[in-house]
Amino acid sequence: MEEGREARASLRLRTVLRHLVSSRPAGLAGAAALTHFPTSAQIATAKYPVHFRYTLDNDLLSPEQRHFYEENGYLVIKNLVSDEDIERFRDEFEKICRKEVSVVGLTIMRDVAIAKSEFLQDQKAVTKIQDFKADEELFRYCTLPQIVKYVECFTGPNIMAMHTMLINKPPDPGKKTSRHPLHQDLHYFPFRPADRIVCAWTAMEKIDRRNGCLVVLPGTHKGTLKQHDYPDWEGGVNKMYHGVRDYDKSNPRVHLAMEKGDTVFFHPLLIHGSGMNKTDGFRKAISCHYASSDCHYIDVKGTSQENIEKEVTEIAKSKYGIDSPITLKDAWVLRAHLVKGERINL
Numbered sequence: 572m573e574e575g576r577e578a579r580a581s582l583r584l585r586t587v588l589r590h591l592v593s594s595r596p597a598g599l600a601g602a603a604a605l606t607h608f609p610t611s612a613q614i615a616t617a618k619y620p621v622h623f624r625y626t627l628d629n630d631l632l633s634p635e636q637r638h639f640y641e642e643n644g645y646l647v648i649k650n651l652v653s654d655e656d657i658e659r660f661r662d663e664f665e666k667i668c669r670k671e672v673s674v675v676g677l678t679i680m681r682d683v684a685i686a687k688s689e690f691l692q693d694q695k696a697v698t699k700i701q702d703f704k705a706d707e708e709l710f711r712y713c714t715l716p717q718i719v720k721y722v723e724c725f726t727g728p729n730i731m732a733m734h735t736m737l738i739n740k741p742p743d744p745g746k747k748t749s750r751h752p753l754h755q756d757l758h759y760f761p762f763r764p765a766d767r768i769v770c771a772w773t774a775m776e777k778i779d780r781r782n783g784c785l786v787v788l789p790g791t792h793k794g795t796l797k798q799h800d801y802p803d804w805e806g807g808v809n810k811m812y813h814g815v816r817d818y819d820k821s822n823p824r825v826h827l828a829m830e831k832g833d834t835v836f837f838h839p840l841l842i843h844g845s846g847m848n849k850t851d852g853f854r855k856a857i858s859c860h861y862a863s864s865d866c867h868y869i870d871v872k873g874t875s876q877e878n879i880e881k882e883v884t885e886i887a888k889s890k891y892g893i894d895s896p897i898t899l900k901d902a903w904v905l906r907a908h909l910v911k912g913e914r915i916n917l
């Protein structure tokens with residue numbers, strides 16, 4: 572009885588082995604062919620996880636790059652934008668500051684301390700310009716093929732440019748107002764899921780700790796959205812520069828020193844900010860937040876994002892000359908712009 576069962580089992584095993592071997596290329600035989608492919612146990616202990624959450628399957632990112640983003644929430648790509656493009660963005664920005672060009676929907680933000688002390692027509696007090704989708708020259712940044720192909724690894728094929736900025740960190744006026752408090756960009760965004768949103772941020776010159784490079788807290792993209800408020804800074808805080816209230820102070824910080832044209836892609840939950848500009852030059856960067864058009868709007872009422880809703884809708888009303896109340900979603904529908912694929916929800 573026992574012998575018969577063993578014989579049948581052995582026959583079944585031989586049949587299975589024959590089947591497997593015959594489906595392998597000629598030359599691979601028996602056990603060698605079977606062990607050639609990793610078992611699930613081998614995969615589980617492999618160097619990189621098989622399950623990716625923050626990146627999508629793509630032909631661009633190496634396993635190391637993909638793993639790095641999964642673990643840290645950011646990825647720097649060297650030399651992605653040409654000097655020529657950067658000079659064109661710089662020229663256009665300076666024309667906007669000199670009022671030689673006016674752009675529908677643009678917001679110009681000024682440093683709280685510098686703007687108070689003097690009335691300046693040029694870029695001296697400008698900390699950033701926002702929402703440049705109507706400026707053909709600057710918006711070219713958001714459509715650069717070498718940027719968009721990386722963006723697609725995080726968003727998928729239907730890509731919206733949601734938020735555009737050229738940041739012009741001025742020499743610090745002595746009040747430390749050139750700092751940007753640590754924050755999570757998702758605090759500003761009423762759309763989800765967060766994992767299908769990514770920021771591209773390109774250094775427009777060499778940026779290091781002297782002129783206020785980005786500082787990131789690796790791995791914090793795995794956490795949740797935290798409460799943000801204006802920090803209690805003695806010298807004042809720039810408008811809309813909310814800071815994260817509670818975070819793990821023991822989390823290591825990485826200062827991203829970058830060369831002109833280097834670009835960092837980062838997750839909207841990654842806690843980041845930037846330091847003081849201690850030089851006498853302006854520190855420029857251009858950036859765009861992209862989202863999959865499959866993302867959906869959420870209602871932020873009753874959440875930690877309620878405080879930003881009020882500010883954003885007030886700014887949007889005056890920018891677009893709208894009298895009636897508008898919602899946060901309305902403000903975002905107006906700023907969003909399709910870059911690639913199909914506009915679905917956003």
Ligand SMILES: O=C(O)CCC(=O)C(=O)O
Nearest residue numbers: 738740751843844845856
């Ligand atoms: O460029 C910088 O200094 C930081 C910009 C930033 O994090 C932001 O505007 O959300």
